[in-house]
Amino acid sequence: GENVEQHPSTLSVQEGDSAVIKCTYSDSASNYFPWYKQELGKRPQLIIDIRSNVGEKKDQRIAVTLNKTAKHFSLHITETQPEDSAVYFCAPPRGTALIFGKGTTLSVSS
Amino acid sequence: NAGVTQTPKFQVLKTGQSMTLQCAQDMNHEYMSWYRQDPGMGLRLIHYSVGAGITDQGEVPNGYNVSRSTTEDFPLRLLSAAPSQTSVYFCASSYSNRGGSSYNSPLHFGNGTRLTVT
Numbered sequence: 001g002e003n004v005e006q007h008p009s010t011l012s013v014q015e016g017d018s019a020v021i022k023c024t025y026s027d028s029a030s031n032y033f034p035w036y037k038q039e040l041g042k043r044p045q046l047i048i049d050i051r052s053n054v055g056e057k058k059d060q061r062i063a064v065t066l067n068k069t070a071k072h073f074s075l076h077i078t079e080t081q082p083e084d085s086a087v088y089f090c091a092p093p094r095g096t097a098l099i100f101g102k103g104t105t106l107s108v109s110s
Numbered sequence: 111n112a113g114v115t116q117t118p119k120f121q122v123l124k125t126g127q128s129m130t131l132q133c134a135q136d137m138n139h140e141y142m143s144w145y146r147q148d149p150g151m152g153l154r155l156i157h158y159s160v161g162a163g164i165t166d167q168g169e170v171p172n173g174y175n176v177s178r179s180t181t182e183d184f185p186l187r188l189l190s191a192a193p194s195q196t197s198v199y200f201c202a203s204s205y206s207n208r209g210g211s212s213y214n215s216p217l218h219f220g221n222g223t224r225l226t227v228t
Contacts, residue, residue, distance in 0.1 A: 043220065
């Protein structure tokens with residue numbers, strides 16, 4: 001989406017490695033930062049989100065970090081597994097709507 | 111709860127035909143939205159609604175109409191289908207903005223409608 005940049009567009013890792021995906025946004029009023037996962041042929045599903053009053057949130061192998069000053073937030077996946085293979089989207093708000101990034105295709109090979 | 115229900119799952123149209131994609135949710139969500147997904151383009155917002163009687167344009171609204179007469183339903187109308195509208199369409203809903211003017215609630219997606227326009 002406009003003013004939402006997500007990098008990298010593709011990421012290949014070996015099982016057990018870590019993966020990091022970065023999302024840059026433009027709306028300085030944003031205070032909610034979600035990440036969605038979409039498996040092939042399925043609908044996107046929320047995997048983790050963070051609000052602007054904290055800098056980091058962790059849920060088992062997944063974490064999100066936020067840098068409001070620089071206007072970017074990142075998804076961290078540790079100890080990657082083949083089932084982590086999917087497309088990941090950041091979706092920072094722009095006003096009263098969510099604008100999605102173009103996605104990162106993560107491939108985890110065993 | 112059924113969550114977000116989209117119908118139909120698949121549809122083939124000829125250029126110039128019109129149709130309505132249906133979306134219903136049973137979670138009492140005030141916010142509803144439509145996205146289209148094309149390869150390499152991510153999910154692009156077509157239209158959204160923050161409550162019954164209120165709609166607004168997203169990133170790619172041309173060629174589509176919406177209305178929100180009830181909290182539960184948010185149909186998307188294609189007025190005159192074009193091959194460029196071939197895509198997968200997702201409806202999504204959430205609670206409305208809570209405690210702020212910016213969006214701040216998780217989206218729940220339907221299973222999508224795959225539309226082909228020939």
